[in-house]
Amino acid sequence: MKQLLPILLITVLFAGCASKRNYNKAQKFDEAGLYTDAAALYFKSLSANKNNIDAKLGLQRTGQLVLEDKIDAFKAQYNNGSAKEAVYAYREAESYFNQLSALGVKLIMSEEQKEYYLEVRDRYLDILYQKAMKALSLEEFSNAEAHFSEILGIDKNFKDAQTQWITAKYEPVYRHGNQLMETQQYRSAYADFNLINKATKGYKNSIDLQTQCLSEATVTIAILPVSYKYRSTRSYTTLMKEKIVAELSQIKSPFYQVISDEAITSIPGWNEAKDQTLALKYARQQGKYFEAKSILSARIDKYAKSTGQLKKFEKHGYLKNMVEVVNPETKTIELKAKYTKVKYYEYTQENTAAIALYYELNRVDRDEIAFADNFSGEKKDKVHYAKFDGDYKKLVAGTWKYIDKDSAEDQVYDSEDSNKRLHTLFKNKKELQSAAKLESQLLCECMQHVSNNIINYQPEN
Known part of the structure; x- marks a missing residue:
């Protein structure tokens, strides 16, 4: 509430300034006898501040003159026998009267002229x-x-x-x-x-x-149990069908309806066959007695997810410190980089999920395949970061063979680019999405793929 008070205060002050500014302009037009222009500005002034009494009085006087001009225009059209023009001239006057009334300015409008208006209005409406x-x-x-x-x-x-x-x-x-x-x-x-x-x-x-x-x-859709290409994906068939049913049931269109499993299980011979091809054959044999106009069948060609192991790698680098040394030639103290061999560790991990689904919609009532399509998707999330027991910002890239003695293989890569790459590893994310979450996202995309094909199917084309 306290935050709103300054805003309200500014709004009130702005409206007050606008009202005063328009009122001053209106006065100048009023003094010059330009009452039409004056009335328009008095109107703006009063609209900005309905408590501006001077603007209200000015609009009361000049507005009445403007209204009388509009009534005179109506009279002229009425006397000329121009029914349409007379009607719209009076309606313009009436609209102006109502505009000012809404601001509390009550003008005088002749009842006699209203009777003339009603007479010419009915005549024009008859025409x-x-x-x-x-x-x-x-x-x-x-x-x-x-x-x-x-x-x-x-x-x-x-x-x-x-x-x-x-x-x-x-x-x-x-x-x-x-x-x-x-x-x-x-x-x-x-x-x-x-x-x-x-x-x-x-x-x-x-x-x-x-x-x-x-x-x-309406295309009524019966959904067959999902089949599989490889036995390794068999355990996911029930989940896949549940997801398809849930997704298609949410289609916001009156032209699609998912019917219950009874439409499939009631097919003669289904309990013995349990085969998609036979199910379609039996459904077509049932013809008009079959409850669904179409059957959606799907086959899992791939379904995999894996949670990678967190891998840890020992890395060699240098801790850089600036130390004071005496220059033997100049006898002055200078700063010199001192590199100390240290170990730090890099970590990597990757989680993945992959789904491939073939599906098709068969029109039982037309003995045709409405459409067939594939979904294939893969999602990965990986981390690659580093940890160091110390200030990583002082770490310098490099290699060394022995931590306690020098070797010809020791190298220090103290450059801006190499150090930037190294330090970035310490700022990288350390948490990754689980394989289950990647699977969920991929399933969602797969279901949207199926749903969009259903929605975009135009049986009339």
Whole structure:
């Protein structure tokens, strides 16, 4: 709450400044007799600060003059017999009156002029209605809709304009949906009737037609037990099927439905055969009596995960320290690098998971393969880091043979690049994702692969 107070204070101060600035500008226009411009600025000032009494008084006076100009424009159009122009001129005046009323500025609007408006409004709406009905009778739906929309924008309760507008708006959609049904494009037809029903809660028999389209367009899917290519993957078949069922059951589309296992186990001979090829054969023999329109079968071609061992390697390097030495020539003290042989250790570990799945969707009702596809994926996570009992930032890359004596094989690689590479090892991550987590991520990707193919399947194409 304390944090909001400064923000609120700034907002209030900003609004106050804007109100005062617009009020000062409005006064200058007001003094010059430009009351239209003055009213617009008084309006801005009062909108910024509704407690600005001076702005409110200024808008009360100049706003009334602006309103009277708008009423005069209405009178002129009315006297000229321009029904449409008169209607919209009065509506503009009425809108201005309401705008100022919302700010607490009450203007005076003649009741006599309102009576003239209602008279010319009804006359104009009658003209529009006749045009709309004629267009509707000629099946010029777009023109009819435009006319009825204009009527409803002026008077939403005028005659039966609302009902006629629905006809003009949705009859073309209704007809298009019926045409799509005739060519068995049930999904597209469903979209048309769904559009109608959401807007109208039913036009003619559009609700029944939408239900019929959904029934025809829905692909019911029975899922066979998952098979395997190698016995080593046999233990994962139950898990794979459970994942597939769960994933497909979550598809947010009305056109797909996963049915229970009974659709498979009830196939005559299934309990004896337990074979995907025979299951498809039996399902097709059942024909229209089989509950599912399609059968999804899958085969695990690869399923592996491994947790690698943490490997430890002894490494040789040097601890660098700067020490003071006396230069024998200059007799001055200088800093010189001193390298001490040390050991540090590097560690590596890698976890992996791999899955390969073949799957296909067979349309039992059409005796065809809807699609077939493969998923193949592998995930790895590895660590490579170093540890040292001391300040690793003083470590220098190098090699040595003996820790307690010099050797011709000893090498110090004290360069910026080599030391940077070495020090990076000490900052590397030391925890890696488990094989189970990699497996879970890969399973998720595999299921999405299957689900996306189902969703993208267009049986009408």
